[in-house]
Amino acid sequence: MSRRRHSDEGDGEWVSMLVRFLSDLVNCHVIAAPSMVAMFENFVSVTQEEDIPQVRSDWYVYAVLSSLAWVGKELYEKKDVEMDRLLNQIEGYLKGRQKTHVSMLQVWTAEKPHPQEEYLDCVWAQVQKLKKDRWQERHILRPYIAFDSVLCEALQHNLPPFTPPAHSDDAVYPMPHVVFRMFDYTDAPETFNLIFIKPFLITVKRDVSSIYFRGLRNFKAVVLLMWWIILCFRLINWFSHHLSNFQFRWSWDDWADCLTQDIEKPKPKFVKEVLEKCMRLSYHQRIVDIVPSSFSALIPANPVCSYKYEEETELSTPMATTVSNAIKNRASNEEILIVLKDVPNPNQDEDDDEGDGFNPLKIEVFLQTLLHLAAKSFSHSFSALAKFHEVLKNLTDSDEGKLHILRVLYEFWRNHPQMTSVLVDKLIRTQIVDCAAVANWIFSPEMAHDFTRFYVWEILHSTIRKMNKHVQKIQKELDEAKEKLEKQQNKKQRDSGDEEDMEKNSEDEEGQLEEQIERLQEKVESAQSEQKNLFLVIFQRFIMLLTEHLVRCETSGVDINTTWYKNCIERLQQIFLMHYVIIQQYMGTLENLLFTAELDHHILAVYQQFCALQL
Structure with a gap:
């Protein structure tokens, strides 16, 4: 077993499966039981190492415990004293573990409907139950039992000595996790142990993933939903797609209790975000038509733009009209910049003759006008940003400019979160704004009203x-x-002996x-x-x-x-x-x-x- 960096759960799971496979070979009389016990003892000896991260010893203990359902009975029949000593050592280690991380990983903070158990505590409880039941189980498939009379005469092999590789500072181990409990221990028959569920779930997940990649071209929508369900994808994303596949039909009246709650509470928040996702998969009027009028407070705003220079009372309207005419007349980037020079800088005194500084009004006049002319579709907006890339780079040559262009974009498309998201993405890709500017904008006071909305966090991630x-x-x-x-x-x-040339x-x-x-x-x-x-x-x-x-x-x-x-x-x-x-x-x-x-x-x-x- 070579040393490798377990940088994600997939690698750790693969090695755990390998240890489980070796354990099952003991039942087939391929590997001698004493050598398997010796390997487990070497694994558990990691708990005695000093100056190592807890996740290192956690993983080695987990690899042993998760394999005992397969080989515990055989090892106890032949090496009961050694196995008792091994489990006592594991129990002592588990009692002294730090579990500061658990509260961060819990799916929910309450102990209802089911307790959220830390993964090692969970597998330890299940191993204890197996031991109490004398390792009797009826759930693991053991096809080799049919050939026991032949296999029992086979030559057994000893595993080569295995010493866990020493810890190094750059080593990465699988993270601990909390078990997402859908069923309580009392929900299963007394003879059933929850330790057997996980392998079947892993098999299902892999089967679905293979179906997904093979059938993506023909069954994209349906299989994608299955994929999201299996992987516990965000319920809002899944549910909105589910509704779109069934013409957005739902018993909305059953959820009417959320209408009396604060709109930031979980229930109304969930409904509001679902409807917003549904609108991305349909259109605004369709959502208005299918949702009862009593839910009007939760229906997303009509995704229209907010062009501030439509009102003649706006002082900068004449300048916006000039810029609009220049764009319509196919002015070049250089010509647009010349036009914008006439826009006064509210941050600069009249007698200040120093060079061009940050001019928020110049950004507002140009970007509001440009977005208004290109508001017809995503494609029109992309083309407009690409065509006047030089102007936008010139206007955002400072951190203040980058932050202000995001403010103006949000002000213009505040009722259209999807457009805001894709245009922010476009501004980053074209290097008009940088990632730090986006982060500063999201946490700015102007975004406080939308701070808890999902689209904001989609942008940040x-x-x-x-x-x-x-x-x-x-x-x-x-x-x-x-x-x-x-x-x-x-x-x-x-080639040192070849020619000089x-x-x-x-x-x-x-x-x-x-x-x-x-x-x-x-x-x-x-x-x-x-x-x-x-x-x-x-x-x-x-x-x-x-x-x-x-x-x-x-x-x-x-x-x-x-x-x-x-x-x-x-x-x-x-x-x-x-x-x-x-x-x-x-x-x-x-x-x-x-x-x-x-x-x-x-x-x-x-x-x-x-x-x-x-x-």
């Missing part, structure tokens, strides 16, 4: 993913260039590669700096918002656990959990600059829970 992919892309180019240089140098050594050409190629590597190295460092800054901005804004809320509640003597607070604190947890692999690289910086001991314990607890996932 999409922005983070783009930043991460950008870093990965440049890192891949750097690795490939280094690999190419290494091959070139190896080839040079092999070939050697000169080789040196030229090496020089070019070294220059390319140097440039790429600078790009990687720059991209990683942007990536770190993005997370610093996000967490800093979270801390600022939450701290303001906590101080406000403390001053007013109000309970801090408002709907907004729960939403915000759980969004913070979501950022940590969804992007934990990247965030771990910057934990030192985060701890020194943001998550310090002076921070309010309500906020600091989230960071400590995250740290505990890899301790």
